[in-house]
Amino acid sequence: MSEAYIHIDRVTKRFGAVTAVDAADLKIRRGEFFSLLGPSGCGKTTLLRMIAGFDFPTDGEIFIDNNAVTAIPPNRRPSNMVFQSYAIFPHLNVFDNIAYGLRKLRLPRAELTARVEEALAMIKLSGFGMRRADELSGGQRQRVALARALVRRPKVLLLDEPLGALDKRLREAMQIELRQLQKNVGITFVFVTHDQEEALSMSDRIAVMSNGKVLQVAEPRTLYEQPNCREVADFIGTMNFFEGTVSGVQNGRIAIDAGPLGTLQATADSFASGASVLIAVRPEKISLSLAKIDSSVAGKISASAYLGERSHFNVIVEGLQEPVSVATQNVGRMGSAGLSGGETVYLSWPAEAMVILPI
Numbered sequence: 001m002s003e004a005y006i007h008i009d010r011v012t013k014r015f016g017a018v019t020a021v022d023a024a025d026l027k028i029r030r031g032e033f034f035s036l037l038g039p040s041g042c043g044k045t046t047l048l049r050m051i052a053g054f055d056f057p058t059d060g061e062i063f064i065d066n067n068a069v070t071a072i073p074p075n076r077r078p079s080n081m082v083f084q085s086y087a088i089f090p091h092l093n094v095f096d097n098i099a100y101g102l103r104k105l106r107l108p109r110a111e112l113t114a115r116v117e118e119a120l121a122m123i124k125l126s127g128f129g130m131r132r133a134d135e136l137s138g139g140q141r142q143r144v145a146l147a148r149a150l151v152r153r154p155k156v157l158l159l160d161e162p163l164g165a166l167d168k169r170l171r172e173a174m175q176i177e178l179r180q181l182q183k184n185v186g187i188t189f190v191f192v193t194h195d196q197e198e199a200l201s202m203s204d205r206i207a208v209m210s211n212g213k214v215l216q217v218a219e220p221r222t223l224y225e226q227p228n229c230r231e232v233a234d235f236i237g238t239m240n241f242f243e244g245t246v247s248g249v250q251n252g253r254i255a256i257d258a259g260p261l262g263t264l265q266a267t268a269d270s271f272a273s274g275a276s277v278l279i280a281v282r283p284e285k286i287s288l289s290l291a292k293i294d295s296s297v298a299g300k301i302s303a304s305a306y307l308g309e310r311s312h313f314n315v316i317v318e319g320l321q322e323p324v325s326v327a328t329q330n331v332g333r334m335g336s337a338g339l340s341g342g343e344t345v346y347l348s349w350p351a352e353a354m355v356i357l358p359i
């Protein structure tokens with residue numbers, strides 16, 4: 001319990017017939033960069049608004065620092081929110097936009113100025129105070145919105161797709177800046193995104209949501225390497241799925257009859273002989289070879305894409321409904337970049353590359 005700085009305790013939110021958030025249970029640590037990741041409409045904004053106090057749960061409780069805040073209004077919570085469509089006042093200058101959040105505190109002028117200047121430095125816009133907000137670039141405006149939230153020194157910053165409106169390059173630069181800023185100020189960040197790469201690169205931990213439900217909460221590497229269900233595996237990166245039947249179980253290892261792929265040996269427990277399983281393998285874990293090697297599977301390249309540092313291939317294996325997706329690194333004199341289509345190749349992967357999931 002002491003680990004949970006923000007505790008979302010079995011929270012459900014219904015809007016009429018729509019269950020926007022469905023029994024979500026989350027424990028967010030103090031100082032953590034925590035992301036809510038999921039497709040459009042899965043309930044991310046609704047959950048964030050409940051943490052902020054703009055919406056109230058139909059069921060369940062929210063605790064911040066061991067205090068129940070479920071029915072407490074936003075201005076009395078230790079949190080501040082940066083909204084999905086960034087809203088700053090275009091007619092005010094940068095200084096007044098940032099100072100806006102402090103007006104109610106009735107600080108002495110000198111302290112107000114000092115705090116705004118400090119926030120400006122944090123977002124690397126020192127010297128921009130007198131600039132009108134409508135004379136800023138999209139990225140600069142986004143940073144002003146952030147500063148306006150930061151200047152109140154919240155313990156929790158809730159960010160709803162704050163980089164969504166930015167172009168790719170600016171977005172990547174802001175991702176690094178935001179992460180750096182979070183480390184420096186030590187505030188707990190709850191960050192909403194539907195961009196999996198953004199979540200993977202920035203977060204300490206991620207909750208993957210779908211249809212209002214939290215499917216898995218884990219560190220980026222674990223989510224990618226050990227997804228706990230098909231939906232998570234599918235949503236994070238690219239994944240090949242094969243079906244099979246467990247044909248033998250021994251000491252944490254199982255044999256799987258995988259039809260066209262033959263018999264596969266995998267590391268997994270909690271599967272009984274005869275169980276139907278889903279075998280998930282990432283494209284980059286599959287080796288592609290022109291020579292047949294032991295226990296490899298033959299296939300034919302049906303499509304290829306050269307992407308500079310890597311290449312992607314679709315390989316048709318007789319008996320499988322979908323082509324197998326393979327990604328290779330174009331290093332050294334490796335010839336796979338020259339493969340274009342029609343060639344017969346052999347696919348293989350190590351046992352530890354497979355994630356075995358129940359069907």
Ligand SMILES: Nc1ncnc2c1ncn2[C@@H]1O[C@H](COP(=O)(O)OP(=O)(O)OP(=O)(O)O)[C@@H](O)[C@H]1O
Nearest residue numbers: 015018019020039040041042043044045046047194
């Ligand atoms: N005020 C509301 N009244 C009725 N339904 C709502 C309301 N707010 C959200 N919903 C519904 O709840 C579900 C979750 O919405 P939410 O805005 O939380 O999704 P999201 O994950 O933030 O999506 P996006 O990535 O598109 O912003 C959706 O089906 C949405 O239509």
Ligand SMILES: [Mg+2]
Nearest residue numbers: 044045046084
């Ligand atoms: Mg949203």
